[in-house]
Amino acid sequence: MKNFNTMTTDELEIIINDAADGLLNKAELKKLEKALEAYPGLMQDYQNIMNLPEMDEIYGNTESYNNPKQVYNILQILDKEDEKISFYNTTVVWFKKYAVAASLLILALSSLFYVTQPELLNGELTFEEFYYPDEELETENYATYLDEWFEQ
Amino acid sequence: MDEHKKEEFRRNIGELYPRLHRAMTAYLAGSTVEADDILQETFLKAYRNINTFQKQSSLYTWLYSIARNLAIDEFRKRKYEKFRSTTPVDEFELASDNETSDNNREEIVLLRKAIAELPELLRSVVVMKTIDGMSYPEISEVTGVNEQTLKNRMFRARKELAQSLKQMGVNEP
Numbered sequence: 442m443k444n445f446n447t448m449t450t451d452e453l454e455i456i457i458n459d460a461a462d463g464l465l466n467k468a469e470l471k472k473l474e475k476a477l478e479a480y481p482g483l484m485q486d487y488q489n490i491m492n493l494p495e496m497d498e499i500y501g502n503t504e505s506y507n508n509p510k511q512v513y514n515i516l517q518i519l520d521k522e523d524e525k526i527s528f529y530n531t532t533v534v535w536f537k538k539y540a541v542a543a544s545l546l547i548l549a550l551s552s553l554f555y556v557t558q559p560e561l562l563n564g565e566l567t568f569e570e571f572y573y574p575d576e577e578l579e580t581e582n583y584a585t586y587l588d589e590w591f592e593q
Numbered sequence: 594m595d596e597h598k599k600e601e602f603r604r605n606i607g608e609l610y611p612r613l614h615r616a617m618t619a620y621l622a623g624s625t626v627e628a629d630d631i632l633q634e635t636f637l638k639a640y641r642n643i644n645t646f647q648k649q650s651s652l653y654t655w656l657y658s659i660a661r662n663l664a665i666d667e668f669r670k671r672k673y674e675k676f677r678s679t680t681p682v683d684e685f686e687l688a689s690d691n692e693t694s695d696n697n698r699e700e701i702v703l704l705r706k707a708i709a710e711l712p713e714l715l716r717s718v719v720v721m722k723t724i725d726g727m728s729y730p731e732i733s734e735v736t737g738v739n740e741q742t743l744k745n746r747m748f749r750a751r752k753e754l755a756q757s758l759k760q761m762g763v764n765e766p
Contacts, residue, residue: 492755496704
């Protein structure tokens, strides 16, 4: 059995707490009360604490908090979370897997395009000329007009 | 591996929910934070982080620590703690039932109010120990505080509760 008489007040507070938790037998309780006679303030705390009403049932029993609807809602939320994770994983994995292949394909297609259009490689056509071959520039029209006028 | 853990987690929700709901109702009493909201967030957060759950602690204490941290974040957001002591007694009323006598009902309401008015550090230990029935090692898992300190906090909480109840006239001759 512990010697309560040699304990500090901090240690006695913890023993009082043990007593309130029901961990001390009758003999230990008597010994504790004897030791507390030297500390009237602590003795008062001990008596007040031991007189506290039971607290374990003040919020009713656990079964009364059962709520199948709420549990169902939570499971639904978890399902949505799974869908989100699944979409994220699919897209990220797809991107990681095919990003290099896609880049190589784009490079190959653009190279092929240039190879099949030798004018572009020779630098003879400008961008506008390549895309709008039928449109004549106004300056060219004006130059032609001036040539014809001088010839007349 | 994760899928197995997730499946096991989903199967346990129905069993864990009522106990955690009861504990959070007691912990959040007198606040504007809803236990249902905290629980929903708790299960979602736990589900997202299920691979970090270590089997050394119980699933319940792990969930409890997530729920408590979420509640503390809410208290901080709402700058709530300093207004706590002004919570009216009506907030702690019991749902009507025929089994509880009027005297008991009044005592329970005052006891709920006294617990709700404790500072968070003490209130959380009282709820876990006396209402939820956790052991000190389990409370230590939730809070990360050693058992000696928890017992000291429990003593202080009991002392404050006894004083509050005396002021409210409970247990007076």
